[in-house]
Amino acid sequence: MRARILLSGIMLIAALAASGCVAVKPWERDLHAREDMQPNALDLAIDEHIYFSKEASSGGRGFGGGGCGCN
Amino acid sequence: MCHPRLRLLLIQYVAAIAVLTVWFAPAHAESTAAPVALRELLPTLKGKVVLLDFWASWCGPCRQSFPWMGELQRRYGDAGLVVVAINLDQDRTLAAEFLTATPAGFRIEYDPQGVLATKFGVTAMPTSVVIDRTGEVRERHRGFKQAQQAAREQSLLRLLKE
Amino acid sequence: MQLMPKGSLSAAIATATCGLLGSLPTTAVAAAEVAPTLAKPWVVDSALLYYGESDDRVKDLSLKSIIRRMFDEDRSLSVNFSVDSLTGASPTGAVPTDSVQTFTRPSGTGTYQTAAGALPLDDTFKDTRYALSGNWLQSIGEVSRIDIGVSASTEYDYLHVGANARYERDFNQRNTTAFAGVAFGSESIDPEGGTPVPFAPMQAQGNSASKQGSDSKTVIDGLIGVTQILSRRALVSLTYSYSVQDGYLNDPFKVVSVIDPVTGRPVAGPAPGLGRHLYENRPDSRAKHSVFTEWRYAFDRDSVALSYRLMTDDWGVTSNTLEGQYHWNVSARRYIEPRVRFYQQSAADFYRSYLVNGQPLPEFASADYRLAEMSAITAGFKYGQRTQHGEFSVRLEYYKQTTKTDDPKIGVLASYDLAPPLTAVVAQIGYKFSF
Numbered sequence: 001m002r003a004r005i006l007l008s009g010i011m012l013i014a015a016l017a018a019s020g021c022v023a024v025k026p027w028e029r030d031l032h033a034r035e036d037m038q039p040n041a042l043d044l045a046i047d048e049h050i051y052f053s054k055e056a057s058s059g060g061r062g063f064g065g066g067g068c069g070c071n
Numbered sequence: 072m073c074h075p076r077l078r079l080l081l082i083q084y085v086a087a088i089a090v091l092t093v094w095f096a097p098a099h100a101e102s103t104a105a106p107v108a109l110r111e112l113l114p115t116l117k118g119k120v121v122l123l124d125f126w127a128s129w130c131g132p133c134r135q136s137f138p139w140m141g142e143l144q145r146r147y148g149d150a151g152l153v154v155v156a157i158n159l160d161q162d163r164t165l166a167a168e169f170l171t172a173t174p175a176g177f178r179i180e181y182d183p184q185g186v187l188a189t190k191f192g193v194t195a196m197p198t199s200v201v202i203d204r205t206g207e208v209r210e211r212h213r214g215f216k217q218a219q220q221a222a223r224e225q226s227l228l229r230l231l232k233e
Numbered sequence: 234m235q236l237m238p239k240g241s242l243s244a245a246i247a248t249a250t251c252g253l254l255g256s257l258p259t260t261a262v263a264a265a266e267v268a269p270t271l272a273k274p275w276v277v278d279s280a281l282l283y284y285g286e287s288d289d290r291v292k293d294l295s296l297k298s299i300i301r302r303m304f305d306e307d308r309s310l311s312v313n314f315s316v317d318s319l320t321g322a323s324p325t326g327a328v329p330t331d332s333v334q335t336f337t338r339p340s341g342t343g344t345y346q347t348a349a350g351a352l353p354l355d356d357t358f359k360d361t362r363y364a365l366s367g368n369w370l371q372s373i374g375e376v377s378r379i380d381i382g383v384s385a386s387t388e389y390d391y392l393h394v395g396a397n398a399r400y401e402r403d404f405n406q407r408n409t410t411a412f413a414g415v416a417f418g419s420e421s422i423d424p425e426g427g428t429p430v431p432f433a434p435m436q437a438q439g440n441s442a443s444k445q446g447s448d449s450k451t452v453i454d455g456l457i458g459v460t461q462i463l464s465r466r467a468l469v470s471l472t473y474s475y476s477v478q479d480g481y482l483n484d485p486f487k488v489v490s491v492i493d494p495v496t497g498r499p500v501a502g503p504a505p506g507l508g509r510h511l512y513e514n515r516p517d518s519r520a521k522h523s524v525f526t527e528w529r530y531a532f533d534r535d536s537v538a539l540s541y542r543l544m545t546d547d548w549g550v551t552s553n554t555l556e557g558q559y560h561w562n563v564s565a566r567r568y569i570e571p572r573v574r575f576y577q578q579s580a581a582d583f584y585r586s587y588l589v590n591g592q593p594l595p596e597f598a599s600a601d602y603r604l605a606e607m608s609a610i611t612a613g614f615k616y617g618q619r620t621q622h623g624e625f626s627v628r629l630e631y632y633k634q635t636t637k638t639d640d641p642k643i644g645v646l647a648s649y650d651l652a653p654p655l656t657a658v659v660a661q662i663g664y665k666f667s668f
Contacts, residue, residue, distance in 0.1 A: 023408055026196050027159030027185050028465045031531035033129040036560040036568065037468075042278045042299055042663065043615070043628070045313070049295075050284055050659065054634065056578050056604050057544040057552040059454065060474045060523025088528055091539075092467040132306070135272065161465075194406050195375075213375060216306050 109180060109187050112155065113206065119153045120230045121202040125188050127159045128169035130196040132215040139220060141176035143227065150231045151204070157182045159196075203230050273667040274303040280626075280663035287656045290354065291321040307372035311382075317362040322354035326487040326600030327510050328587050329353065329649045330498045335506050337438050339486050340425040344438050352653060355486060362388045368397075376403040380414075390424040395452075408462040416454040423447035424485045431514035432594060435488055437504035443512065450480025458525075466531045476521040487513045489600040491588045497644025500590045511588065513599040521546040536560045549582030550604065566619040572630070574611040580604060586640040586651045602636050602652045609634035613659065623666025630659040 031037065044061065052058040113121070124140060126133035137156075144154045154177035160166040161183055170179065182188060191200050194213065201210035209230060212223065279298040286292065295317035303309045327336065327347075334347045339357050347353040368382030380399040387393070399414030422428060427444035436443050458472030488510040490499045499508030527540040542554040558572040581604040583597035613630025636652035 023406055024462050024465055025185050025188070026194055026406065027125070027127055027188055028161065029196075029462070030127060030129045030161055030165075031466055032462065032468065034531060034536070036536045036562065036570075037529055037531050042280055042297065042665075045299075045315075046280060046282055046297060046661065049297075049315075049317075050632075051576075054603060054632075054655070054657075055552070055576060055607070055609065056548075056550045056581065057521075057523070057542070057554065057576075059476060060521075060525050060542050060544050061472070061540075084526070088463070088469050091528060091530065092463045092469075214306070218305065 109182055112180060112187070113202065116153055116155075116202075117206050118204050119151050120204060120227065122152065122154045122227070123191070123200040123202060124154065124156045124197055125159055125182075125191070125193045125199075126156055126197045128165040129160075133197045134169075134173055135217075136197055136199075136215040137173050137175060139215075141174075143224065144177040147227065147231060152227065152231060154178065155180060157187055159183065159185055159188055159193075201227065201230065204233060276301045276665070276667040278663070278665040280661050283658075283660045285658050286321065288653075289322055289356075290655070291319060291323055293320075294318045309370055311368045311370070313364070313366045313368075315362075315364045317364075319360045319362065320356075322356035323486070324602055324652075325353050325355045325510075326489055326513065326602075327353040327508075328490040328492060328497075328499065328600075328646060328651060330508075331645045331648075332498075334499070334508060336510070337435055337507065338426075339429075341436075341439060341441055341444065342426070350649065352649075352651075357486065360388045360390075362386060376407065377401065384418075391420065391422050393418060393420045395419065397454075410460045411457075412459070413457045414455070416452075418452040418454075419449065420452070420480075421447060421449040422481060422485065428481065428483075428485050429512035431483060432511045432598075434503050435507065435510040435512065437507055440504070448481035450478055450482060452476065452478045467529065469528045470526065472523075472525045474521075474523045474525070476523075478519045480517060482515045482517060482519055483513055484599075484601055485512070487599060487601045489513055489585060489588050489598050491590050492643060492646070494589050494591060495644055497642070497646040509590070511598075513601065514597050515583065515599055516548065516597055519546055519548055534562050548604070549580070550578055552576065552578035568617050570615040570617070572611070572613055572615065574609075576607075576609040576611075576634075578607055580606040580639070586638045587646075589643075602655075605636045605638060605652055607634055607636040611659075622668070623664060626661075626663040626665075628659070628661040628663070632657040632659060 048058065048061070122140065122143065124136065126136070140154050140156065143152060156175060156177060156179050158166045158179060158181050160169075160181075163181065163183070166179075166181070185193075188198075191198070191208075197215055199210075199212040199215075200208055201212075203209045210223075210226060212219070277298065277300050279296070282293070282295045282297065284291070284293040284295075295315060297313070297315040299311060299313050301309055301311040325336070327334070329347070329350055329352050332349050334353060335344050336347065336353060336355070337344050339355070345355065364384070364386035366382055366384035368380055370378060370380035372378050378401045380397075380401075382397050384395045384397070385393060395416060395418035397414065397416035399412060401410055401412040403410050423446075427441060427446055428448045430443050430445055433443035454474065454476045456472055456474040458470060460468060460470040462468045491509040491511060492498060493500050499510065501507075502509040521544060523542055523544040525540065525542040527538065529538045530536060537557070537559050539557045540555070542552075544550070544552045544554075554574065554576050556572070556574045558570055560568055560570045562568045581599065583595065583599055584601075584604045584606075585595070585598045586600055586605075588594070588598060609632065611630050611632045613628065615626055615628040617624055617626035619625075632655075634655040636654070638651050640651070642649075642651070
């Protein structure tokens with residue numbers, strides 16, 4: 001079961017990566033460079049801090065959760 | 072059963088992402104014909120050492136490189152150096168605003184379709200290409216690093232002496 | 234422990250080559266260049282946060298700051314610090330009943346009372362927490378980056394230390410970025426009065442028979458993922474994380490009441506006037522799997538972001554989180570960003586609202602509402618404005634959590650809500666500037 005999920009995940013990632021048939025040229029990345037297209041590290045850290053101590057899930061976004069005695 | 076449900080889920084996920092991405096995509100006309108000026112650019116500069124720099128207004132290091140390139144043009148223009156900065160902004164007004172805030176002191180050309188950029192294989196912003204007096208590409212630099220400035224100036228001097 | 238979120242890492246590094254993500258605003262509002270360049274290598278992003286639950290429950294005031302210093306275009310040092318001041322009361326897991334109840338404080342040095350019909354809350358929760366972490370990130374060659382960091386945080390009864398590392402590599406003309414990270418953490422807990430013996434009963438004031446010494450746990454996290462630019466306007470990212478915790482995972486302040494199978498009232502405890510409330514007992518390990526995906530899309534002026542996270546663990550908790558935000562660039566200087574979040578989780582296998590007197594004790598049990606079946610919604614907005622030197626922002630959100638308990642409402646419990654809804658307000662003021 002776990003192995004299947006992992007394999008499907010890898011296939012999905014490979015499929016996404018192969019969609020570089022949509023290779024966007026570096027100079028066409030003007031919109032991606034915009035500040036509102038970047039994640040906001042401070043807001044994310046604050047959200048994580050709030051939800052970590054109120055719910056049973058934490059992290060999974062790209063941080064490890066933790067560092068507080070409240071859960 | 073786990074397997075077919077999972078496959079269906081993955082298909083739905085990829086489909087959702089594809090739909091979301093394509094739904095809002097504006098139709099745009101693609102033209103691969105370079106404006107005449109750009110095509111004639113390099114042939115007219117034969118005999119000069121050309122520093123061809125590809126930049127855009129949204130690129131931080133480009134802003135830092137401008138004063139340095141302006142200085143180079145000032146110092147070595149008489150010796151035969153021509154700095155040409157090729158702007159790749161999709162929106163011309165942003166380039167204009169950038170140039171108002173950061174004056175150039177060298178020649179600016181516009182290549183919003185990226186024809187010249189593709190020809191020179193630009194993969195990062197900024198990219199500088201140094202072309203010698205015979206029209207050969209001698210150097211390529213990706214990005215702009217202050218630590219490299221002195222060395223780059225030295226190699227330009229060498230090319231100017233040729 | 235923290236693994237830096239992808240965007241901040243790339244944004245910091247790629248300022249040398251604007252590879253994946255540059256950091257200038259689209260309009261040359263030269264006034265507020267809040268991304269670091271060598272001309273202004275420092276960026277300070279700070280926020281003051283107020284979190285307040287309704288009904289005398291938890292209130293938190295915290296100050297958080299991320300300070301980053303760029304060196305040499307492709308290296309930077311980032312220091313995060315935060316200070317939190319927590320006050321207010323939190324449910325202990327004990328059941329309400331139709332008469333006044335007396336409980337012993339976790340420290341063993343005092344007692345507190347709960348009115349008839351009220352949910353027992355313990356306000357021993359007053360505390361100040363300090364956290365500090367530092368991360369060093371740099372490029373390796375043209376297309377790779379590495380980030381390593383350490384973290385520590387402390388409350389008066391708790392200490393965490395940790396280390397983390399993350400590696401990223403670009404492919405496909407930097408349209409694809411693969412990343413992997415790992416984090417280790419070690420935490421020790423030493424509450425006043427000692428950690429409770431699992432399933433031991435709450436004793437009277439001054440009696441430490443149910444308490445023992447300090448304890449600890451270790452946490453290991455790993456993640457791998459990929460971000461893919463789909464078009465000039467869209468990108469998607471997919472991350473898989475695995476986390477395993479080992480050691481003391483109980484909440485030393487939580488109990489499970491033992492109730493009479495007919496009346497629903499807590500049976501008598503080891504001392505007169507004290508009910509029988511057993512300290513909770515959770516497994517000593519927990520393994521979590523999470524899959525997270527995010528899609529971002531840029532319009533000509535605005536942008537939208539949608540994300541989803543699925544989490545499942547070996548405690549029986551499965552959760553779904555769906556978040557969306559729309560960034561409306563009202564003008565070159567101002568934006569409003571409405572946001573919404575939906576959350577749902579299933580109960581942990583060992584979650585119980587109470588234990589029934591006379592029935593055999595289960596292997597594990599916890600009445601902590603945070604392990605119950607619940608759903609929550611957050612709605613709010615963020616407003617930002619560029620000033621001469623930076624950007625000022627305000628965030629306001631409303632959080633409502635509703636919990637569902639499956640245990641039958643025996644006897645007097647029929648008149649009470651064993652896990653009432655939780656509502657909270659989040660208010661945040663932030664300022665970001667570079668110099």
